[in-house]
Amino acid sequence: MSLPAAFLDTVHHLIPRERRFDDPLSTLAFGTDASFYRLIPKLVIRVESEAEVATLLRAAHSHHVAITFRAAGTSLSGQAVSDSVLLVLGDNWNGRDIRGDGAQIRLQPGVIGAQANAWLAPFGRKIGPDPASINACKIGGIVANNASGMCCGTAQNTYNTLAGMRLLLADGTLLDTELPDSVADFQARHGALLDQLGELGRQTRANPELAARIRHKYRLKNTTGLSLNALVDYDQPLDILTHLMVGSEGTLGFISAVTYDTVPDHPHKASALVVFPDVETCCTAVTVLKQQPVSAVELLDRRSLRSVENMLGMPLWVKTLSLGACALLIESRAASQSLLHEQLAQISASIAGFPVEKQVDFSEDPIVYNQLWRIRKDTFPAVGAVRETGTTVIIEDVTFPIEQLAAGVNRLIALFETHGYDEAILFGHALEGNLHFVFTQGFDTPEQIARYSAFMDDVAHLVAVEYGGSLKAEHGTGRNMAPFVELEWGKDAYQLMWQLKRLLDPTGILNPDVVLTNDPQLHLKNLKPLPAADEIVDKCIECGFCEPVCPSKGLTLSPRQRIVLWRDIQAKRRAGLDTRQLERDYQYQGIDTCAATGLCAQRCPVGINTGELVKKLRSQHADHPKTADWLAEHFHGALRGARLTLLAANSARKLLGAPRLARLSASLTKASHGRLPQWTPAMPQPLRALALHPASHDARPRVVYLAACVSRVMGPAAADREQSSLLDKTRALLEKAGYQVVFPDNADSLCCGQPFASKGYPEQAEHKRQELITALLHASRGGLDPVYCDTSPCTLRLVQDLGESRLDLYDPVRFIRTHLLDRLEFTPQDAPIAVHVTCSTQHLGESQALIDLARLCSKQVVIPEGIHCCGFAGDKGFTTPELNAHSLRTLKDAVQYCDEGISTSRTCEIGLSTHSGIDYHGLVYLVDRVTRARAL
Missing domain, CATH: 1.10.1060.10 (Alpha-helical ferredoxin)
Structure with a gap:
């Protein structure tokens, strides 16, 4: 069934074509979220403003068009997929307002959770919710699902830390609870709705049995159904409305901003791992720890520990644990180290009487701490990594009352065995009785679906009926548990949810069948193939x-x-x-x-x-292997051709002028589909071939300098204030530090192979790599001398799979921090500097070291938010310039107060300079400028 013409007419007049997607490729791509459901939307719209959302909602409301909202699409229960219209957040939803030294923060729904915490970190604060997906999920999803996490519990989730909200109802009406005029306008236009909400609240609170049930359900971690606790916790209709929106999964309205009361982010922390001989002992210890100053207690059953026991770096003793063992990973945090130590002593004493099979005592050592948490964090991917191709990984999320946790765990394990889920593992946030169980499931045959259906029926009866727990603790109801909401809540509460849904979404356009459904088989339909x-x-x-x-x-x-x-x-x-x-x-x-x-x-x-x-x-599709062979064998000729190309481009600049050449080049690049590279003012001037001098034999320590092919060909741009080449600047810095600089023989014929690999010629790429390694071994006297590579992507390619080679390879960051810091005196400059951490620097593990070096060199260091890769990708900045432009679309605003940027890749610096409006140089330029040789 197609969408109404009148609705589409509104969309076409409102949304530019580049933000509307209805082709088969795009709708399939956007029809996927992290759940195991697949619906293909008829139309995907990337929305960029609240006004757009309001207009679309009004049109959808008028023409009965179903609308689903999508933030990051990391939700697990099918709440972010649609077979109608999917509204996806674009770039312009990243606003924030930090108040009262971080005591509050207002956020738009497109902000990634981890970014919000990064903004709050200087104040020693964070948002309460801490889902495992916090590095990817967005505030819109965190609020709409009432997400929690390992340390959040129930006290610090969105519902309990909400300070204000800006929202749009299903008919497009706007309400901002922090603006008196908005509140007054809403009360005037929707007074009847507010009166009905207030009356529903009064009726609910006046029903002792229902009110008690609601309070019991939210004593636990619970995201099954709508947030009925709003009706018993609040009596003001506006408070009821905003708290109903939390956890509503896009079924009641659109949240365009939320204000959090933040929580302390204590800097001192320690973790311990305690393995108990059986589930009962483990869960009894949890009830004791619930009363202690712990910030997290994570339970891991024996199967979950077994899933990670063979991973690199895991302690050997994990393999030796008994069959029934059950572990607790315990963390405590405090504002001071002395307070932390008091807490650790108190926690240890509280469980000292329990029998223990194995124990790693509390440690503040980051190495020990991170290893312990790796055991917990690697359990889910461990199951995913060993599953049979074609099956999916399902992670379910239930809560038992903590006093019945042991019985619940054992009953769940028994259900795994009954239904043949031998690979299933169980872990979770034990303090809240919240357990995740992970298993693999195929949906290719009716038998597989029937097995899953029977298992879920048994789980639902066990958790919701026998134990009065929650079928969804923090992952949201979605489509997965919508058929079981009445089973968990009972008829009265279930009908109350439907009343709220019909009151706030009378035409039923908002995310139909999510949270509430009339289809008892919904969870078995539209299952995603893998x-x-x-x-x-x-x-x-x-x-x-x-x-x-x-x-x-x-x-x-x-x-x-x-x-x-x-x-x-x-x-x-x-x-x-x-x-x-x-x-x-x-x-x-x-x-x-x-x-x-x-x-x-x-x-x-x-x-x-x-x-x-x-x-x-x-x-x-690489169909020019002979050309690749020729280039590999005549690489010096290829570099000569590159120099001639740069010379021609520079001549054209002088003849036509930079603005005219840039326009002409952009047109030619587009017309040739990237075969002709795009010229920009940051385009390098050509360098002459490397002039080699015989190595002297003096007492200075030697360093072999591997100048990457781009460094040997590309000089500074004509407009760059720095007119020394990277090659000359690097050699000067190394000599300043007291090194004798040695170049490998036949340097202009050498290449790490990266250009061949990126174009799809792996054999030629490996040939060049091995040829270069041989040359470097010779130049370094069999690995006796360190090898300095001036470009991090080349370093990364060379260090991968070095095997038995004794080559001692360094990128600029690692060499400077390990070999030059004690040979140079740094005087940091006042001028601010922008830092771009290249992809290869991140892979090499030198990201923080680069930032630390920049802070040695400048009193003001700017690290642009949200730019993880510049998108230049070797030469794609020339041939597919839109990728580079898109990746760096926020760079100019981020570095507007800087006069210079630094990086460790010459080609990346071309794109960075083009899109920032400032010159980007190699790290060595900055280090050379602010240092002098230290007297040794």
């Missing part, structure tokens, strides 16, 4: 954790969406369907605009590097 696509990505669980660091997200596809589309293409191919149009669209959306930097792998719970898939696909 067909085999490629072994590189088959373990993807489509969680979306990768998306915040992807430079192409919002321009074309994110890593998650690339995988979704490639899975669909492969499934259609196997079914004999025509995929030619889909593949043509995927070429640009999925392959050409992927930066292939691999940052997605750092965020992925199962370590998937979607860039590796893209490079593999490029190699399948």
Whole structure:
């Protein structure tokens, strides 16, 4: 059934074409969230303002068009998918207002949770909710799902830390509870609605049995159904309304801003891991710890510990634990170290009488602390990594009353065995009786679906009926538990929820079938397929954790969406369907605009590097192997050609002028589909071939200088105030520090192979890499001398899989911090400096070290928010400049007070300079400027 023409007419007049998506590729890509449900929207709209949302809601309300809101799409229960209209937050929802030295913060729904905490960190504060997805999920989803987490409990969730809200009702009406005029206007226009809310509250509080049930349910962690506690906790209709919106999963309105009362973020913390001999002892210890000054108590059953016992870095004793063992990971935090130590002593004493099988005592050591938490955090991905291809990972989320936790855990484990879920693991936030259980499930056959259905029926009866617990503690009701809401709550409470839904959404347009449904089989419908696509990505669980660091997200596809589309293409191919149009669209959306930097792998719970898939696909279409062979064997000739190209571009600049050449070049690049590179004022001037001098034999320590091919070809831009090349500047800095600089033989023929690898020629890439390693071993006297590489991407490629090689390789950051700090005196400059941490620097683990070095050099260091990758991707800034422009679209505003930026990749610096309005240079320029040789 198509959307009404009148509604579409409103959309077409309101939303630019580039923010409307109705093609098969885009609707499938956006039809995916982290849940195991799949609905394909008829229309996806990227909304950029509250006014747009209000107009769309009014039109949808008038024409009975169903609307679903999407923030980050990390929700697990099917609340962010739609077969109608999906409204996705665009870039312009990142506003914040910090008040009272961080005591409160107002946030728009597009802010990532971790970013909010980064803004609050200087004040020693944070928002209360701390979901495991906090590095990816957004405030809109955190509020709409009433998300919590490991330390949040119930006291610090959104519902209990809410200070104000700005919202739109289903008919587009705006209310801002912090603006008296808005409140007065709303009361005048919607007085009847407020009166009805107030009356429902009075009726609920006057019903002792119902009120008591509601209070009991919210004594526990609970996100099943609507937030009925608003009706017993508050008597003012506006308070009832705003608290009903929390946890409503987009079924009652749109939240355009929320104000939090923040909570302390204590700097001192320690963790311990205590393994008890059985579940009963473990859960009894939890009831004791509930009364102690703990910030988190995480339960891990034996199966969850077994799932991670073979991972690198795990303690060997994990393998030796008994069959029934059950562990608690305990954390305590405090404002001072002395208070922390008092708390630790109190906690330890409280459980000293319990029998223990194994124990790691409280430690403040970050190495020990992080290892312990890694055990907990790796359990979920461990199951995902070993599942059978084609199955999905399901993570369920229930609460037992804490006094019945032991019995509940044992009964759940028995259900795993009854239904044959042998791989299922159980862990969770024990202080709240909140347990997550993870299992793998296929949906390809009726038998598989029937097995899942029977299991969920048994779980629902066990948790909700036998134990009076919550079927959803923090993941939201969604489509998954909507059929079980009445079972958990009873008829009266369930009908009250429907009354609220019909009052606030009378036409039923907001996220229908989510939270409340009339379909008892809804949880078994529209199940997402996860067909085999490629072994590189088959373990993807489509969680979306990768998306915040992807430079192409919002321009074309994110890593998650690339995988979704490639899975669909492969499934259609196997079914004999025509995929030619889909593949043509995927070429640009999925392959050409992927930066292939691999940052997605750092965020992925199962370590998937979607860039590796893209490079593999490029190699399948790399149809010039002979040309690649020739270039590999005549690399000095390729560099000569690059210098001539830069010379021609520089001559054209002098002849036409920079503005005219930039316009002409942009047109030619677009017309040639990227075959002709785009010229910008940041384009380098050519460097002459490297002039080598025989190494002297003096007493100075030697360093082999590997100048990357880009450093050997690309000089400064004509307009750059720094006219020394990176090569000259690096050599001067090394010599200032007292080093004898040695170059490898035949330097202009050497290359790490990165250009070949990114173009899909892995054999030629590896040939060049091995050739370079051999040359560096010779130059470094078999690894005796350190090798300094002036470009971090080249360093990263070389250090991967070095095997038995004794090569001692350094990128600029690591070499400066380990070899030059004691040889140079730093005098930090007053002028602010912008820092770009390249993808390769992040992979090398030198991100913080680069920032620390910048702070040695300048009293003011700016690290632009939200820019994880510049999108230049080797040469894509020339051939696909829109990727670079999109990735750096917020850079200029972020660095407006800086005169210079630094990085560790010459090509990245071209794009950074182009889109920031300031010159970006290698780190060595800054270090050289603020240092002098230290007297040794």
